Amino acid sequence: MDDPLIVVVLLLVAATATAAVAVRDPVRQALVLSVLGVALALLFTVAQAPDVGLSQLAVGSALTPLLVMLSVRKVRRRQGDGKGRAP
Amino acid sequence: MNGWTLTATVALGAGVGATVWGVATGPLRRRVVAQNLSSALACPGLLLLAQGYGRPAYIDLALVLALLGPVGTLVFARLLADDLAEDPPHAWGVTFAVAGYGAVVVLVLCAVTGPGRAMVKLLVIGALLIGGNLVASRALSGGFARSRRG
Numbered sequence: 682m683d684d685p686l687i688v689v690v691l692l693l694v695a696a697t698a699t700a701a702v703a704v705r706d707p708v709r710q711a712l713v714l715s716v717l718g719v720a721l722a723l724l725f726t727v728a729q730a731p732d733v734g735l736s737q738l739a740v741g742s743a744l745t746p747l748l749v750m751l752s753v754r755k756v757r758r759r760q761g762d763g764k765g766r767a768p
Numbered sequence: 769m770n771g772w773t774l775t776a777t778v779a780l781g782a783g784v785g786a787t788v789w790g791v792a793t794g795p796l797r798r799r800v801v802a803q804n805l806s807s808a809l810a811c812p813g814l815l816l817l818a819q820g821y822g823r824p825a826y827i828d829l830a831l832v833l834a835l836l837g838p839v840g841t842l843v844f845a846r847l848l849a850d851d852l853a854e855d856p857p858h859a860w861g862v863t864f865a866v867a868g869y870g871a872v873v874v875l876v877l878c879a880v881t882g883p884g885r886a887m888v889k890l891l892v893i894g895a896l897l898i899g900g901n902l903v904a905s906r907a908l909s910g911g912f913a914r915s916r917r918g
Contacts, residue, residue, distance in 0.1 A: 686773055689781040693788060700792035708848065712799045715840050716784075716791050716806045722829065723780060723810055726817055731826050738832050742807060743840040750847040 690727045693720045711749040718742045772820030776813050783809035783866075797857035800844055800908050807837025808866045808901045812873035815893070819877055824886060827893065834893050838900030845907040856910045863905045867898045 697720045701713040718741020725734035787809060790802030811833045818826035845852070874894030881887050906912065 686777045697788050712803045719810045743836045747843045
């Protein structure tokens, strides 16, 4: 019944997911992942599954980027320590 | 397909499409601004969808997004503070344009809903959306850095 809307949101999800794969830097990937979470929540809403959309919003927009960014930070700090000790 | 879902289609396609382009290309400062604006643009779209489908329960999605979108941006602002300090983003024009769009959508929906609990909920969502968006933009441009150090 709402075909154009579903097509538009599906295209958004496809474009964002492709961008998340194509971007190489983990920090920038976390940014794209955050937008992908919002786009997926939109898709679930348009597909009349707002409960799934709610949990997707909670996980995708804040938690996943936080985990990725914390891991990147820890790895970078460890690399910085290694460089500091090497010479 | 009614006027509300048609408006939502156009707004989501143009707005979130533009933020996807912004977050996938360009320097880091443009990407964080685009990530901030993606939640600020999707939230009015969800409100329009709730009105278009005639299901007031879908407004909860917009409420959660208005709460958690700025939180996600603040995570990036905090953890990318060193990278952003050399090249801070300044995109107040776009930010205020998006905040105005959210305000217009909320006010139109309030006028349609009429007074009552639903209208109060819409106003709360609008205040959270615009306030959170402005706070997150200020954090991204380094506005809180001085107070944090001092």
